[in-house]
Amino acid sequence: xxxxxxxxxxxxxxxxxxxxxxxxxxxxxxxxxxxxxxxxxxxxxxxxxxxxxxxxxxxxxxxxxxxxxxxxxxxxxxxxxxxxxxxxxxxxxxxxxxxxxxxxxxxxxxxxxxxxxxxxxxxxxxxxxxxxxxxxxxxxxxxxxxxxxxxxxxxxxxxxxxxxxxxxxxxxxxxxxxxxxxxxxxxxxxxxxxxxxxxxxxxxxxxxxxxxxxxxxxxxxxxxxxxxxxxxxxxxxxxxxxxxxxxxxxxxxxxxxxxxxxxxxxxxxxxxxxxxxxxxxxxxxxxxxxxxxxxxxxxxxxxxxxxxxxxxxxxxxxxxxxxxxxxxxxxxxxxxxxxxxxxxxxxxxxxxxxxxxxxxxxxxxxxxxxxxxxxxxxxxxxxxxxxxxxxxxxxxxxxxxxxxxxxxxxxxxxxxxxxxxxxxxxxxxxxxxxxxxxxxxxxxxxxxxxxxxxxxxxxxxxxxxxxxxxxxxxxxxxxxxxxxxxxxxxxxxxxxxxxxxxxxxxxxxxxxxxxxxxxxxxxxxxxxxxxxxxxxxxxxxxxxxxxxxxxxxxxxxxxxxxxxxxxxxxxxxxxxx
RNA sequence: CGGGGCGUAGCGUAGUGGCUAGCGCGCCUGCUUUGGGAGCAGGAGACCGGGAGUUCGAAUCUCCCCGCCCCGACCA
Numbered sequence: 202x203x204x205x206x207x208x209x210x211x212x213x214x215x216x217x218x219x220x221x222x223x224x225x226x227x228x229x230x231x232x233x234x235x236x237x238x239x240x241x242x243x244x245x246x247x248x249x250x251x252x253x254x255x256x257x258x259x260x261x262x263x264x265x266x267x268x269x270x271x272x273x274x275x276x277x278x279x280x281x282x283x284x285x286x287x288x289x290x291x292x293x294x295x296x297x298x299x300x301x302x303x304x305x306x307x308x309x310x311x312x313x314x315x316x317x318x319x320x321x322x323x324x325x326x327x328x329x330x331x332x333x334x335x336x337x338x339x340x341x342x343x344x345x346x347x348x349x350x351x352x353x354x355x356x357x358x359x360x361x362x363x364x365x366x367x368x369x370x371x372x373x374x375x376x377x378x379x380x381x382x383x384x385x386x387x388x389x390x391x392x393x394x395x396x397x398x399x400x401x402x403x404x405x406x407x408x409x410x411x412x413x414x415x416x417x418x419x420x421x422x423x424x425x426x427x428x429x430x431x432x433x434x435x436x437x438x439x440x441x442x443x444x445x446x447x448x449x450x451x452x453x454x455x456x457x458x459x460x461x462x463x464x465x466x467x468x469x470x471x472x473x474x475x476x477x478x479x480x481x482x483x484x485x486x487x488x489x490x491x492x493x494x495x496x497x498x499x500x501x502x503x504x505x506x507x508x509x510x511x512x513x514x515x516x517x518x519x520x521x522x523x524x525x526x527x528x529x530x531x532x533x534x535x536x537x538x539x540x541x542x543x544x545x546x547x548x549x550x551x552x553x554x555x556x557x558x559x560x561x562x563x564x565x566x567x568x569x570x571x572x573x574x575x576x577x578x579x580x581x582x583x584x585x586x587x588x589x590x591x592x593x594x595x596x597x598x599x600x601x602x603x604x605x606x607x608x609x610x611x612x613x614x615x616x617x618x619x620x621x622x623x624x625x626x627x628x629x630x631x632x633x634x635x636x637x638x639x640x641x642x643x644x645x646x647x648x649x650x651x652x653x654x655x656x657x658x659x660x661x662x663x664x665x666x667x668x669x670x671x672x673x674x675x676x677x678x679x680x681x682x683x684x685x686x687x688x689x690x691x692x693x694x695x696x697x698x699x700x701x702x703x704x705x706x707x708x709x710x711x712x713x714x715x716x717x718x719x720x721x722x723x724x725x726x727x728x729x730x731x732x733x734x735x736x737x738x739x740x741x742x743x744x745x746x747x748x749x750x751x752x753x754x755x756x757x758x759x760x761x762x763x764x765x766x767x768x769x770x771x772x773x774x775x776x777x778x
Numbered sequence: 779c780g781g782g783g784c785g786u787a788g789c790g791u792a793g794u795g796g797c798u799a800g801c802g803c804g805c806c807u808g809c810u811u812u813g814g815g816a817g818c819a820g821g822a823g824a825c826c827g828g829g830a831g832u833u834c835g836a837a838u839c840u841c842c843c844c845g846c847c848c849c850g851a852c853c854a
Contacts, residue, residue, distance in 0.1 A: 214803055214815065215790040219847050230789095239846065287854085293779095294853070311854050345779070345852050353853080361854095420853090619854085649854080689812055722814035741813060749813095 202701050203680055203712040205727075209246050212727050222418040224662035225350025227671050231730045240347025240355035247731065248658075250679040252358065255657050256337055258389050258676060259360050266382035268333040268362055273315045275339055279305035281314035285630045296341045308341035313627045313649060316363040320645070321633045327367045327643070330635065331375050335362035337654060349418060351659045352615060358654040363623075365645050367637065372622055372646045376408060379650045383412060383618050390657060391674035392617060393664055397423050398433040399619070400514040412618035412652075416663040419614040426602035426609050435611075436514040438596050439603045445562035447580040453544075459573040462539025464503040467575060471566060480504065485565035485579065487541040488593075489525035489533075489551075492516060496525075496533060498546055500555040500587065503566075505594040515591035516554075540568035542576060543585040555587035556594040615660045616653070623647040665754075671732025672754050675777050680712040682770055683733035687721040687740030696763070697739040700748070703767045709774065729753065735773055737766070752777075 210232045219236065220226040228234045233248035244252055260270065282288040288295070288307070296308040309315070316334065324332070340359045347355050364375035380396075387394050392414050399409040411434060413423055424438045425431070433439075456474070461467040464481050471479040484503030489496065490512075499507055513522045530536055535549040544567075546553045559565070561582045569576040579585065599608045628634070628645040637643045653660075658677075665672045675681055682704055686697035694715055701711040712733055714724045721740065728736050738749040747760045750769055761769040 211788080211804075213789055218784085218790070221848070236846090291854080292852095313854080340854095342853075346848095346850090348848080621854095651854080685813095687813060718812095720812055720814080720816060722812090722816080724815095725813075726815050738813080 202705055202710075203246075203250075205712065205714045206716050208712075212730055220350060222349045222352065222663070223666050224352065224418075224659040227666055227730070227732075228350065228659070228662060231671055231732065234351065236350075238355075240344060240353065242351055242354060242356075247679045251673070251677060252655060252658055254677050254679075255390065255661070256358070256360075256654055259386055259652055259654060259657075260337065262382055262386040262389065263335050263360070263362065265385075266333075266378060268335050268382070270336060271316075271319065271334050272336050273309065273312055273319075273338065275309050275341065277307050277309050277315065279307060281318055281631065282307060285314055285627060287314070294342050294344065296343050309338075310340055310342045311359075311651075312336070312338075312361060313363065313623070313647075314631065317627045317631045317633050317647070320365055321631060324365075325635055327635050327637045330365055330367050330645070331371050332365045333362055333375060333379070335360060335650075349420070349659070351655050352418070352663075353420065354655065357656060360652040360654050362650040364648040364650070365628075365633075366647075367635065367643055367645065369646060372624075372648055373408075376620065376622055376648050379620050379648065380410070383620065383650070383652070386652065387412060387414075387617065389676065390661060391665070391677065392657070392660060394617060395423070395425060395432045395614070397614075398437040399621070400434065400436045407622050407624065409619070409621035411616050412620075413614035414617045414660040414664060415612050415614045416660065417613060418663060419616075421614050421616050423612060423614060424596055424600070424609045425612050426605065426607050428607040429602060429605040431602050431604045431609075435508070435596050436511050438511075438600075438609075439592060440557040440594070441601065441603050441606075442558050442560040442563075444560050445564070447562040447564060447583060450564045450580050450583075451578050453576055453578050453580070453584050455569050455571075455574055455576045457573065458575040461573075461575065467503075467566070471577075479566065483566055485543070485559065485567035487543060487546075487568060489529070489536065489541065490522060491525065491529055492519045492522050494521075495552070496529065496550070497552045497554060498541070498543065499591070499593045500543055500553065500559045501594040502556070502558050505556075505558070505597075507593050508595040511596070512591060512593040515593065535570065537568065537570055537572050540570060540572060540574060542568040542570050542579065543587070544576070544579065545570060546585070552588045553585070554589055554591045554593065555581065556592065557590050558594055559587070559590075615656065615663065617657050617660050618650075618652045620650045621648065623649045666732070669726075670730035673732045673734060675734050675774065678733045679731070680710040680733050681774060682709060682735045682737055683712045683714065683728045683731065684737045684739060685714045685721075685724045685728055687724065687738065688743075689717075693739045693743055696743060696748075697737075700737070700739065700763075700766050704770060707767060707771065709770060734777060735770060737770065 212232050213230045216226050217229045220229055232245055234242045237243055298306050337360045341356050344355050347353055366372045366375055394412050394414045397411045397413050399411045422435050424433050458470050461470050468479050481504030482502050486501050486503045488499045488507045543553050563581050565579045566577045567579050598611045602609050625644045625646050633645045634642045684697045684701050686694045701713045704711050734753050736751040746763050748766050749760050751758050
């Protein structure tokens with residue numbers, strides 16, 4: 202039983218000045234966590250219990266799924282990360298340090314290498330596969346900008362699992378098993394979430410999905426279809442535009458368009474010239490970019506910006522992508538800034554990519570590569586041909602769902618889980634092979650699956666607080682019942698302790714506010730701030746042989762006979778679970 | 779890393795050159811109080827982020843450094 206008279210806890214009356222998002226503000230105020238440095242937090246008793254509850258649920262679900270727990274050190278030698286090139290690739294986000302002999306070490310940001318090597322050390326036959334192992338452990342990433350309390354920290358708790366299979370089909374099965382396990386895990390954590398298609402990014406591999414918990418303070422933006430449920434990371438959103446019939450479009454016509462280097466100015470001139478009907482969407486924007494120091498042009502409708510993250514996701518292998526600077530324009534004198542068109546880009550040695558919105562057969566107004574000249578009726582496939590199509594334009598609310606064409610909504614969320622098929626990248630780099638049925642050596646294929654454990658605590662808080670404090674789901678809260686004893690006599694305190702003991706004997710965890718000094722009001726405020734789902738008040742109504750039960754979330758109150766206190770709590774718990 | 783804001787007691791803050799750095803919360807002692815962050819009285823707690831400088835005098839002005847928060851870039 203947690204007894205507040207001795208519990209190591211101090212709640213704060215004022216919001217901490219350095220906390221803005223609700224989870225951070227309330228977890229600090231209610232005495233769960235304290236900041237140590239940017240993105241680094243200590244956990245006080247209430248916080249530790251809550252974090253352990255989340256861990257326990259995750260661990261139970263992983264074990265139920267048949268995954269086996271292992272544990273690695275956080276302090277790791279350089280060599281394995283050298284083998285996969287990540288000692289370099291991870292850049293400044295990696296915490297590096299040296300031992301007394303000058304040897305290089307790191308604090309693990311993620312453990313693909315270690316897991317791969319562990320399996321390599323133990324297994325060498327296809328008969329041992331499939332295998333799934335996991336750990337719950339602290340990760341270290343020197344984030345450029347830690348933020349939002351424990352939502353994005355530099356040290357955080359993560360559950361990471363890895364699957365090992367001989368075949369791609371096996372990997373699909375392992376992936377699906379993990380997906381199922383995550384669904385039951387997040388359901389038990391009482392998190393609202395969407396499973397969202399993601400791009401695999403730098404980790405390589407084919408299939409990838411994120412579990413996103415919607416909340417206003419989330420840092421991930423994703424697209425959701427309200428009709429068919431399609432959900433995708435902005436990077437993974439695809440655009441479907443059918444090819445147009447351009448057979449009736451008149452021939453390309455060059456126009457005098459002085460002083461129209463911007464889309465807005467061009468549209469104004471067009472409407473003046475041709476009596477209206479033109480919008481930014483009628484024009485074709487040629488955005489010049491440097492992709493690993495190679496000049497490319499990307500075509501998007503004039504009313505849309507290029508989303509560099511989306512574009513980069515669609516250009517595998519490209520590491521540095523940036524827009525043209527003055528110096529770059531100087532290298533391509535054929536490019537007339539403000540009047541660029543795709544018609545003779547090839548002559549300039551520029552590779553042209555088009556967003557799918559610039560579909561074959563569509564007709565556009567665009568630059569004609571001459572100062573103060575544009576062209577209309579410029580048809581894709583007739584007057585220019587893109588080298589390739591790539592998702593480049595920004596996504597907007599109202600864009601068509603790729604599955605059912607319904608207008609999508611854009612929402613914010615916290616990424617609480619990520620599952621993806623790694624493939625053979627790490628096994629290849631570290632030489633993880635097994636012998637197959639024919640005695641032939643085969644590289645193992647892997648999957649990687651992560652849950653942000655400490656982040657999940659924040660995400661749950663973000664989804665369940667109100668204006669007076671936290672409000673945890675039953676299984677997450679530091680206790681199931683918070684008994685508040687009030688008054689100055691011994692009776693309510695003795696009675697409260699007695700009920701507490703009975704509840705604990707019945708397997709129901711209890712926090713007891715047995716402080717004698719604070720007034721009832723202080724205790725009520727603290728109880729509401731701390732957020733245990735059931736609050737029992739033992740005080741005034743004791744004179745009538747009753748205690749009061751309150752539902753923290755709904756605010757409902759009821760009085761029950763003292764003799765029925767334990768049964769009533771049991772019933773209330775049953776109704777809450 | 780770019781832009782913005784900030785740093786005074788455990789927490790929230792006042793104090794733009796001049797007396798012993800002020801207030802609220804919290805903490806300690808006593809008395810009164812005890813169902814919605816009680817009252818009175820007394821008390822402890824601050825090298826004002828650090829360093830250098832300007833000045834008769836610096837929390838306050840200048841420079842450098844450090845740290846924190848927010849927006850953006852970044853984020854397996």
